Amino acid sequence: MRGPTYRYDTVTCRYERSRISFKGASMYVLGVAITAFFFLAALLILHDFLFSSNQEIAYQKENKVLQKNELLLLKELEDVEATLSLLKEKDKQLHEKFFAQISNTPNTNKKTKRQHDILLSNAKSFRKTAGTLETKVDALFATILEKNPGFSLRNEIANTKYGLIESLPLLQPIRNLAPQQLISGYGVRINPFHKGLYKHTGVDIALPRGTEIIATAPGKIITTKISTVEAGYGNYIEIDHGHGLITRYAHLEEIKVRAGQNIEKGVVIATSGNSGGSIAPHLHYEIIREGKAVDPIDYMIEKVEPQLYNQLKQFSQQQNQSLD
Template identity: 45%
Template sequence: MSNFKYYYNPKTCQYERARWSVKDILWYVAGLVTLGLVFCGAIIAVHDSLMESETEKALRAENKTLEKHKPVLEEQLAAIESTLSNLKSEDKTLYAKVFNSELPQSQATPSTLSKEQILLADASGFKNLMDILRSKSEALRKTSANTNLSFGNTIHISKDQLDLMSSIPSTQPVANTQLDLLVSGFGERINPFHKGKYNHPGVDFAAARGTEVFVTAKGKVVTVSRTSVQAGYGNYVDVDHGNGFVTRYAHLDEIKVQRGQTIPRGTTIGTVGSSGGSIAPHLHYEVIRDGEPVDPARYLMEGLSSEQHAVLLKLSSKQNQSLD
């Protein structure tokens, strides 16, 4: 059926075909263009949903790889953070024990990444995360290298440091493998006689009478005192180790060294007793540095792991009654 329109012309008494106006032509063209755009859009949508370019394949594979390795990256960062923290803690402990000083301030390490940052990172930001991981790994390597240098080469090269190390009273004065012989620590404690609080200048090791007492570092015997008075230190020995360190071994039963004698670390200097002002057989042990008593438990680290030394420090810190 024809789509042409006709109208009746009274002048000619005939039906004549209607001519298109400019408006009709414009509407017709606009309709064709709109239909063409819709058709092209439909074709493109179908193509995108059914067809995949090489670039799209590569990007999709990259996204899958990134999703797979994000948990791995998170685990690596957590491990590095933990290791750096442990190294810093160990360095601080070693400086306190060996050099009696605070850990020197180091350069700030790269910023820490949170789990949320890792999991929410897109492909464009993942490279930055990898860069930070490499940076923190390098910081870990440098920290480890500096630690090895400070407590390896430096300590062994310097003669002054070697002398200092050899003079530090770092071994326990009695055999105490179970660590439970240390019964009273340094500082404010309860006096066993008048029950008031006083400053206990050393630590007490409870042991059977006759137990051997060892010198805790090489040194020279500067004091040998024997007395029958039931007060004070009783029978005691002082050993000068140099570099300001002096150790005292009190309430002894026997004394097996002489004044002026130079003795190596581990030499038996006497046996445990209960002489002087003592309520039970034990060894009262002091470390005096530059004329002032300091906490001996801080130095009793040779032959102990970090965990064991921590146990010894905990026992020493208990607020209880001393034995002298």
């Protein structure tokens, strides 16, 4: 057992027994307590660093799953954004091609919530965000499949479909077609010779002699007919555009192409006239699809504004007398 301690008193010049003051004892106890507190805190931190509780292990596993799902979700969203951009670009190109004007579709592209933003959220918030985005993605694909079966989940269009679009006779057979020139349309009309009703298989466009006639789509000339008989189509041309599409240009005056010749869209192929069974100079224009005549006005949309097309449609539907 430790005995009492002494100290030398310079006043009495004697060794006096040391006495512990209340202040000294308090400071000693406080120092011991602080040292013990920091030592305990260090032990707890070391324990947390080296050992994980069951709840922490469960959270770590959950975080790994969420991080994996996050990467998959972000990749899927990037694919969706790329698909939407492609569809909007194709829509813009088709709109400009068919209607000769830039599409006014508003730009609704929004940036996807990035990875660092998602990582800042807690697990519950991330699961909610992931669920919402997944629902939107599923709804988007469902809408695509419903509105246009041509786009599958792989968002592919066969090359033959692009070829068909290029082969469609979408131009008008003359330049600057005015609605008033469309004298007679497709359907039942009055025959100008016997005055009875008959099936008119094309549209009649009134033109001065010598007006240039142009090809409405690229293709191959399969027929050039010259006739002096005042009946039938007279001088006419037929062009095969592929995909079961043929256009016919009748009652011509001069033919500027030959059978077997390949031509581009918009090339002058003939001039208008009054040959064959015709009562006035005009162009009789037909579109034949899979062997059957169809209404040409449904195809004459390229570089035509909506208002002008509606006027052409109205004039073509008038029940009147044809010119051939």
